[in-house]
Amino acid sequence: MNLKVREVAIKLNVSEKTVYKWLSQGIIPAKRLGKTWVISESSIEKIINPDIYPKEQSENITQHQRGIINPNDSDISEYKALDKFTDFLSSGIEHGFERILGPRSIDTKTIEIISDVLDSSSGEILLQGIGLREFFGDKGYADILRRMLNENRKINIKALLVNPNSDFAKARAIAEDGMVFDDEEIFRSGPLYSDSWRSMNMIATMKKKAQDLSRFSLNVKFVDHWPSSYLIMTEKFTFLESYQFANLQNIYGESSFDGLVPMLQIKSQSDYARILRNHFDYIWSGANPYVKIFSLSEISEKMIIN
Known part of the structure; x- marks a missing residue:
């Protein structure tokens, strides 16, 4: 005491x-x-x-x-x-730490906290990940983004995703499910590529609708670069999870690597968060010639987008 x-x-x-x-x-x-x-x-x-x-x-x-x-x-x-x-x-x-949250794939409290922060946010939101299927898919935070769009909230979303046609995406598929995904046809029919395809369909739909809106905007870039972390950054809080090619199958029982380690909640005005922001801006800018940046239309040429 x-x-x-x-x-x-x-x-x-x-x-x-x-x-x-x-x-x-x-x-x-x-x-x-x-x-x-x-x-x-x-x-x-x-x-x-x-x-x-x-x-x-x-x-x-x-x-x-x-x-x-x-x-x-x-x-x-x-x-x-x-x-x-x-x-x-x-x-x-x-160092600006607010909380240490449980792994997002198994801790519902973590999802609730992130959802509450996102739903109450305004201004700029930065997203960084592999396919970000929980934002541009059928579950997770996708409903919050749709609500932001439908309500024309004052939100500017910038998202960095891995180019689904790149060697980095294929490396992830091989690490998760084996060398069989080194085959191009099998890779394109696999779960990671399918998730990317669904995400891109939603992104294309949202961007088309956002063209007629005055407050909501969505900008997405695809990179030939493996992100070091899964990142959600709002003006108030930042959520950070490290990426890795590893799992404890005897504990989690799945091959996926997503959301298996604790997530940090950091104040976005802290020095730590500002460093993360500078990293995001550097990749987004395309200033490094060895980190190739692609637009949605460029990626769409190699994928079927409705």
Whole structure:
């Protein structure tokens, strides 16, 4: 249990000003979390317990004197756990972390949080992924995008997808389902290519309808580049999940790699999110000649789009 400064002052029979002084001097063991001091009740009990600290030392315990005391194993574990917890929180807050969410493929709470953020968003939304089927398919967040479109919300969506005709897309198919997908005909009849085909049909339909709207816009580019992460960035929050060619089939029981690791929710005004934004803008710009960019019409020439 943690105590407030006022509660510590009462227990030690001193003023709150004195408590703050002792905290800043390290006399009272505590951790700083932003502007808040995290003070464990057990640490205060050790200060005022005469069996551990002589009474005359209770108002002037130095770091060296505290080191003489040999707390039991449970006390040490408690201190270590508290230190680890507060260090983790301090670092997370400093870098703009809002939450660590469960894997999106198995944690419905993660989907609910992302859905709520998206549905309440305005302005620019950035999306980055492989096929983004949960945005441009029959499930996931597709209904939210359709609602944004139908209500002509003030939304500008920019999406980066992997070119479904590229070697990167084929590499993903092979990693998931085997070398049989090295065959072009089998690859084009496979699930990844089919997902891309459905996504592109929805994108084409949405873009056509958005042409007559004044507030909603959708811009999509396809890249010959393997994204390092799955990204959703709104003006308030950013959601980030790393991509990998790996799975724990004994746990998840499927070949898919999507949504199997924790997702980070980050404040979009943080330095971390700004770096992610700069990366997105760099790829989007086409400034790197080794990262080829394609428009929807260019990709459509190799795929049947209704």
